[in-house]
């Protein structure tokens with residue numbers, strides 16, 4: 001049973017897939033209302049109101065995933081989530097159209113002074129001369145941040161006959177040309193535009209992007225819009241430029257501190273405001289809630305997510321292709337870690353054959369998570385495996401090779417420890433399953449599953465019988481047994497799969513048989 005805390009308002013219809021699952025209990029409450037139950041939750045669904053801080057994460061030791069039903073994750077401490085092994089996902093495109101439409105509605109309202117005229121008429125006035133506006137047609141629109149929302153705003157602006165200039169340091173010329181916009185420097189956008197709208201995330205670089213210095217570079221009489229994040233337009237600087245009449249008006253949906261409360265910006269007649277409504281449409285809310293609900297469900301069922309902020313992105317199609325290798329790699333990591341129960345410095349994973357053409361980053365992370373699991377007390381998974389490995393001084397790398405060891409695909413693992421290098425090769429054979437085909441330098445063929453017993457011994461007649469006798473005498477049934485050797489009479493190994501975990505004293509009895517160099521229990 002998984003418990004999900006939904007701490008911000010969310011579309012009921014969008015949450016339906018979660019409600020249908022018998023494995024899931026949903027609690028819809030603010031964080032402050034469930035302070036004493038926070039440790040119970042496996043997943044947390046939020047919009048922009050809940051602040052997912054390190055402090056909150058510490059109170060939620062069972063938390064595995066945070067789903068942001070929307071775009072901006074600036075209310076989530078993603079680094080802290082990564083450290084805690086918590087996946088953060090968002091719904092990147094579910095509210096794009098709504099926010100672009102809201103921006104456009106705000107733009108039209110701003111230049112035609114619709115909110116002010118509305119209030120006037122509602123006050124029983126009829127003052128047509130007080131509300132003379134401007135046309136959008138033919139005006140220069142500057143868009144700062146040309147991602148999903150910025151480009152949808154541009155499409156609408158072009159339909160209105162506006163000239164669109166965009167600034168986005170990560171925008172390619174080809175994409176800009178496709179959308180019929182001019183790519184500019186920031187200074188050009190500032191100097192050219194009659195109206196400027198920002199559509200970037202809030203980052204160190206964009207915080208205060210439209211501050212005193214850059215606002216001074218804009219045309220006198222410029223209109224400004226912010227339907228992205230409070231703080232991209234510096235509120236103090238904006239006040240100053242409204243006071244001196246340089247800025248003709250501003251339309252704001254977002255603020256440095258929300259809820260806004262009593263703010264000096266509200267005293268300006270030419271500032272129009274909405275309470276962070278960009279994504280507040282039935283359609284957008286259904287989209288984003290359904291998107292995160294589906295992803296969280298997938299995740300809790302053990303499948304990877306497609307719109308993770310702190311994991312490599314993986315589409316369903318790609319996951320379907322890597323799934324078997326993802327599992328095989330994790331098992332290889334778990335096995336190697338137990339076998340090499342000594343400090344290790346380096347792990348190298350080599351991919352050969354069909355697996356080499358896939359998204360190996362994810363497979364390597366899975367292997368690393370498997371490797372670290374037996375040796376790390378805190379949660380370790382694909383999210384924080386790389387970080388934890390680094391913290392523990394373990395370097396890791398990927399290589400590609402043509403040597404498939406005779407199989408269609410082959411994952412080779414080399415672990416460098418103090419005074420020992422361990423190697424293992426695994427393959428996935430459709431309809432047959434995961435197989436380990438080389439273990440510690442020996443060719444072998446076993447399934448990496450269940451309770452395993454590894455024995456390295458001298459290749460002598462009677463060894464199998466002796467091992468079988470000890471296990472039988474202790475009521476341990478052998479399910480399968482694989483043997484391998486380097487040469488006749490040399491070193492040999494057995495890998496046994498047992499029906500139950502081996503007790504420590506039985507292991508010791510085995511070691512005492514003689515001619516056994518190593519005997520290790522391995523659990524996968």
Ligand SMILES: NC(=O)C1=CN([C@@H]2O[C@H](COP(=O)(O)OP(=O)(O)OC[C@H]3O[C@@H](n4cnc5c(N)ncnc54)[C@H](O)[C@@H]3O)[C@@H](O)[C@H]2O)C=CC1
Nearest residue numbers: 071072145146147148149168170199200201227228278279
């Ligand atoms: N008001 C509301 O309710 C909503 C607000 N938003 C906000 O709108 C913003 C944009 O969202 P999307 O378009 O979906 O994001 P996106 O990720 O598709 O686009 C953001 C764009 O900003 C660009 N960018 C990043 N740093 C920049 C910089 N220093 N200067 C110029 N451009 C830069 C990126 O290259 C990217 O193209 C986000 O802040 C998001 O949180 C999103 C949805 C609803």
Ligand SMILES: O=C(O)C(=O)COP(=O)(O)O
Nearest residue numbers: 047048049070071072279
């Ligand atoms: O998606 C975003 O970035 C938004 O700003 C929407 O915020 P909300 O979910 O409406 O609190």
